[in-house]
Amino acid sequence: MSVPLPAETSTDDIGTRLKLVRQIFGLTQRELARRAGVTNGAISLIEQNRVSPSISSLKKILDGIPLTLADFFTLDFSPSDEVFFTAAELTEIAYQPEMSMRLVGRKAKGRALGMLRETYQPGADTGDTMLRHEGEECGIIVSGSLTVTVGVQERVLNPGDAYYFRSDIPHRFRNQGEEPCVLISANSPPTF
Template sequence: MSDFDVGARLKAIREDSGLSQRELAQRAGVTNGLVSLVERNKTSPSITSLRKILEILGMTLAEFFDSGAPADPGRFVFRHDELTEINPGRIYLSAGADALKALSLRRAGKQGQTNLLLLYETYDPGADTGEEAYSHEGEEGGFVIEGELLLSVGDTTEILRAGDAYLFDSRLPHRFRNVTQKRCVVVSAATPPTF
């Protein structure tokens, strides 16, 4: 997924919807310049901006990043090397390129086949989901398997260590960060799937 062409994907979906860049931008409440720059891969959208754009196109983040490959409906085991890299952090620059490159999110299963998003997350030192907290419909929870993770939900910030868990209403603004010098591994789940 590291070769995922955000610009080409957005342009194709916009054109299929019969919208001009200007019309999409106006409906989404973003600038025409942003849509143009994203489609030409000259800038990376924030999570908030991309969600606004995709909402107008009637699409979730999960659908946007879906490779489109068919899934085997009877399959229930996914080996680590078969997990789908969905790492949206690599295209969101609100935390800076270095912090976001240190974040990896790998999904079990195929988007659209389940009502649960199950992730194996790796936060290298300095990884951050962005300076801008984000929110979405549903709930999410997880377990810290290795290392430490700084989690902010609403106005509260907590440090989670190996063996600790979290569970919250994901409509509350939230942010994940590794502020230590060691890798952090988290296994998480969210419903409904958001990407």
């Protein structure tokens, strides 16, 4: 993984936009072509902006992701700056000598979150068919380290580090370290 950070895509740069979306969902041109029922060559040409696809083709392709035309033109796929936070970037919201509440991402912007304590043994992996579901998702590493992939971004998170992202962006968790990893995670709407 570890794709270079993509720039913002304008509405009329369909090629870059499609490529970005495809990469975010972890698909190759051939795999997407297979799902969509078009040829990989067509996708290649579109992504290079050497042709302007017909609506019917574009729709077929997006159906393979899947993504609606409206979402394709509406959504902002540029990675948010606020996906990752270092331990130092967490907001202390209630400090007492025996306890500390540190909030991920400045302020809880009216989000209703359920919270979990998870343990990943060394080698544990949610798999490379990346997870994807409704809602938002948030977590903080307690001990050990965890490799987290969110769309095109990937980071190894260490104790105190955290993540926050929309769950409909494909994501994956792996413990590539040698000790168990404990993290506190939260999701919305609460699924557990």
